[in-house]
Amino acid sequence: MVRQECDGWVHSLKGQTLCFTGKIVVDGKRLVRAECVRRAEQQRAAAKTDFSSEVSLVVHGDLSGKQVSDTKRNYSDTLVGAERERGLGRHVHVVDEEGFGNLIHGFPAPCLELRSPSRGGRPVVVPPHAAYDVLGAPLRARRRGRSTARELKVDLSSLDEGTAAHERTVDALIKHLARRGTQTHAFAKNSPRFDAGWTVGKDIFVAEVKSLTGTSQDQQIRLGIGQVLDYAHQLRTRTGGGSSIRPVLVLEKKPADDRWSSLAQAVGIRLTWAPRFPGI
Incomplete structure (x- = not known):
């Protein structure tokens, strides 16, 4: 399992232990969980069914229609766990579906920030910069x-x-x-x-x-x-x-x-x- 400081990017899946939350769509195609795991393993990563202290990277998919534990921010148990670990000083990477697509194709992906919503605002999981499509x-x-x-x-x-x-x-x-x-x-x-x-x-x-x-x-x-x-x-x-x-x-x-x-x-x-x- 990878234990390292984060420079804002996940450079490779190699050595990472993944956990998935939500529906994952890559290159316009919905990937079932078993296929996500298979793709990750091809890049020499491992996967866990549930979040634990072994997880080093969370793939954050579409949580629409899913039961979430933090309804105010629309965070699943997995995202809440990642945020908790970060608060304790152990950085857990979080990437979105596009980021996971980058990683399984051998490209780096931005590590997403977990932000609390402003009063009346919508909760956000955001990338660290704006030009990441170029x-x-x-x-x-x-x-x-x-x-x-x-x-x-x-x-x-x-x-x-x-x-x-x-x-x-x-x-x-x-x-x-x-x-x-x-x-x-x-x-x-x-x-x-x-x-x-x-x-x-x-x-x-x-x-x-x-x-x-x-x-x-x-x-x-x-x-x-x-x-x-x-x-x-x-x-x-x-x-x-x-x-x-x-x-x-x-x-x-x-x-x-x-x-x-x-x-x-x-x-x-x-x-x-x-x-x-x-x-x-």
């Missing part, structure tokens, strides 16, 4: 990056060098944004697979990171421009054409040709590079 869990520096072997024809030694440079750039970007008080996120389950995302006010920035090591700079930059424009277009289309999606192309270093800065500006991309990341 941005996923906080991004951690990866030591083994995504291979671009299927996208570019390069020799293997150059590929290794490029991968290491990519990860160094991602790590530097995370630290740069952290110094500015901004948290960097990975992509959410239903988002395109951008390298990094963050918010500033109401703007959501999505970034593609490109190394310039071991292959043609022009080829890498052209590829990055196409990718990040595609990511932004997909997200704007999905969110009804909102203008708050800001594409960013992050390079390992300043490109040799200055024309890329003016080209990026012309097509609405913010171009930046390590180590100082000008403009962000």
Whole structure:
């Protein structure tokens, strides 16, 4: 069983002991309890029928029409138990149906807050942030990056060098944004697979990171421009054409040709590079 402090996210089902409450719908399909347990076990989790001190994660489904022990807040015995354990200093994760869907598909999920209702208000079980349909869990520096072997024809030694440079750039970007008080996120389950995302006010920035090591700079930059424009277009289309999606192309270093800065500006991309990341 997982015993750890919560950073606002459940990163994996591995080692968790689950308890379910309410009806669970994942990807538009109602899952009976046995199927929920089977899906959790595929991710190396265990499940309990009732809440106990062994439970580390509660999946909160639809409680409509269900008998609840706390009628004022519409909390089941299981949610009351999770709240009690939190009050005693043992954090129990709580995720909703969408969060459970993320976890069984191998994506992190926000850990929900349990809040008492305001006078006359409706009880709420709320996620810790608002953009979780676009941005996923906080991004951690990866030591083994995504291979671009299927996208570019390069020799293997150059590929290794490029991968290491990519990860160094991602790590530097995370630290740069952290110094500015901004948290960097990975992509959410239903988002395109951008390298990094963050918010500033109401703007959501999505970034593609490109190394310039071991292959043609022009080829890498052209590829990055196409990718990040595609990511932004997909997200704007999905969110009804909102203008708050800001594409960013992050390079390992300043490109040799200055024309890329003016080209990026012309097509609405913010171009930046390590180590100082000008403009962000």
